[in-house]
Amino acid sequence: MTVADERLTETRTRDAELRARAARVIPGGMYGHMLVNEHTMPPSYPQFYERGEGALTWDVDGNRYIDFLCAFGPMLLGHRNPRVDAAAAAQQALGDTLTGPSARMVELAEVLTGTIAHADWAMFAKNGTDATSMGIRITRAATGKAKFLKAAVAYHGANDWFTPRTAGVTDADRANIVEFEYNDVASLRAAVAAHSGDIAAIIVTPFRHDAFVPQELVDPAFARAARESATAEGAALLLDEVRTGFRLDVRGAWESLGVRPDLTAFSKALANGYAIAALVGTDALSAAASEVYVTGSFWSSAVSMAAGIATVREAIAVDAPALTRSAGARFKAGLEAQSIAAGLPLELTGPTQMPLLVFADDVHKKRAFAFTDAAVRRGVLLHPWHNMFLSTAHTDEVVDEALLRTQDAFDELAALDV
């Protein structure tokens, strides 16, 4: 198969029709991380998708893409993974949202506590935001303290505490946030010292994965300082693995550093696309966890739990972190070499399985927009300013096909002079 064989028709008839219809019945035509418009994404990106299969996805006009977004994280084992879908279908034949939980809830809690090193218990919800919010509430109930520390800019969900845009959010909603700089031990310690005695939790992501800027792996000294500061304060360390869960280390992202949190929030990849979130924690927080009021109509739904059990088992069986790290390394090496050859050097920052592309001398993202636009027209879905995701379906063959297409995109970019 050559690039020419698979060039996109670039038909956008149905996408355009759906955008026009959406503009009439959805505020702004779309919202949240799903929004595709001139401010968020290059012009050639589709807004609406039709189907997915492994590392591939198709838009509503039948254009095929190699998908390096993976639904912004949920797809760890590829779209429509047969093992996960079979487990989900078997449960669906019995029931999903029943009048109480099914045995799947206990089984999934056992799988998580048996997999994640620090986890003694698990609770389930639907959104990553549910899990991080539940975690903060539990730490407040456990400590009787109100404030929590987070890294500046870091995203931990879309509730009133965290949301990156503040329209409709009151000052009171944000009264108890204290910020520090990620990977800056002195800044963390200063924040702790300034609010000592009133800190319920330190919430932090396993590495710095803010949008727009280069990603940074965690400095082990920073991870240890976060652990030590939380312990010294009698506060909890809440690791936000909503984005990283089962992608870096199935035992927990900081396990290889010897740093164990008190609570970890999971969601996206936990059930390979079925809607679920989980908070896991240590026995010391179990009483507080049973004291807070947290619930949701679909939090006991069995299908996503059956899918979660199958996903975690499969992720362990195939070593999903190693597979995706290796595929990401191949993609990173290829793309960076192409970029240098084109005289437009870029770096894939962060863990190779969750890379964020950053062109040199591209503060305004003009190159990133032009390059990803050229790539999407060649059937490769990249992101100009958000981290991307590899899945276990991104085989060497898939990565190599993507690199053929990105070479073509670089040829276009080099001719453009952006």
Place this chain on the structure above:
Amino acid sequence: MTVADERLTETRTRDAELRARAARVIPGGMYGHMLVNEHTMPPSYPQFYERGEGALTWDVDGNRYIDFLCAFGPMLLGHRNPRVDAAAAAQQALGDTLTGPSARMVELAEVLTGTIAHADWAMFAKNGTDATSMGIRITRAATGKAKFLKAAVAYHGANDWFTPRTAGVTDADRANIVEFEYNDVASLRAAVAAHSGDIAAIIVTPFRHDAFVPQELVDPAFARAARESATAEGAALLLDEVRTGFRLDVRGAWESLGVRPDLTAFSKALANGYAIAALVGTDALSAAASEVYVTGSFWSSAVSMAAGIATVREAIAVDAPALTRSAGARFKAGLEAQSIAAGLPLELTGPTQMPLLVFADDVHKKRAFAFTDAAVRRGVLLHPWHNMFLSTAHTDEVVDEALLRTQDAFDELAALDV
């Protein structure tokens, strides 16, 4: 089929084993509305369920129940409704959580705006709490004001503003709530007057469905006063139909009163058990709705939207509100007659399709606990203090079978002298 043919074995071996396992890996063994223990439910209730079919459900020990809880609301068309499940399965074969929304999002928004009288647009999420919270945030963005009015005790979700237990919730989280008494126009007007100029929204349920106490239909004068007060203040009227949606009136619960809200929150029954929530609103709030930051990893998932389209269409086609109202009226008449004959009068309060049972002279719910315990041992799932739900699968035959069994339960209750 006689009651004797279908008496429960009352085996609880597997349920007991799962409870023991859950106690080791889930805080308190269970949490939220899913919790079954001596404080929340009579002793004979199962904690874990195996499957559902129409109006029936089975626990993990194979005991069969006629289900008047309907998963606490999601089941409008019966467990595993074939039309809804077929629509969901067809979408699942294409993909669920893709890298962007599917056409199903636009189609469902069109179905909702075409069905709900006041709705010009729709947005989607996962939890009822997401929809009510998103609604409040939009009203704050639109008005620049912070406070919202709600009825005392009324439940509008499990976020920090609303949660009925305050463990882990700070004073700041609740700084902007103002309460009034449901159905009390003077109390509503006093609350408005006391905070005039700083009110973003009035949030209210279509009828009073607080737990433990008799339900109350809305006084039309109160509904009109809520509308008038919101309009006079430049605030929004947010109708919380999370529990009532598509059960009272598919056009909107207050449409027959001539009272239209600015926003309505839906969730539970919208996709007959598939996890979804929706907020619908008027054009006047569209700009604010596109300004707030709201998002979730699974908010564009296509399967629950396909299920939602099928559910709303089927609910309209069969007139689900009329069917369930009629089935509920049959159940109410039968149960109340049995209770009078037994000398233990009870009333099914509220709309017949969402009844809450209240025994006379039973402040401490001893009779309610004893009766529902006797009923569950005879294969009828009722609730001692929360409203129940009828589905379109609750045919006359199903209701009559349930009444045979509740007669037997009354015989036991009358002999017990509680």
